[in-house]
Amino acid sequence: MFFEVFKQYDPDNQLLKQAYDEVLSHELEQSRLAQTLDRIQSMSLLIKKLERPTPFSFPLIVDRLRERLSSEQLSDRVARMVQQLERAIDG
Numbered sequence: 001m002f003f004e005v006f007k008q009y010d011p012d013n014q015l016l017k018q019a020y021d022e023v024l025s026h027e028l029e030q031s032r033l034a035q036t037l038d039r040i041q042s043m044s045l046l047i048k049k050l051e052r053p054t055p056f057s058f059p060l061i062v063d064r065l066r067e068r069l070s071s072e073q074l075s076d077r078v079a080r081m082v083q084q085l086e087r088a089i090d091g
């Protein structure tokens with residue numbers, strides 16, 4: 001509540017500035033975030049086309065399937081995908 005009052009009626013207040021600074025330094029760890037973004041920017045991007053979904057991509061694929069309209073239930077589609085992946089690993 002105090003934050004909103006200062007923000008609306010006294011935006012140059014030192015307490016408001018201190019609150020912003022504390023959030024950036026303690027909660028968001030702004031310096032570490034900046035270092036990480038610099039490191040990512042200097043890296044090269046490698047794109048690989050995969051034959052089948054990876055374990056890390058599976059939740060994303062399931063989430064996309066949830067959005068699609070189908071007469072097949074989501075649980076049935078996921079079970080079918082798991083079977084296909086298991087067959088690919090065994091074969």
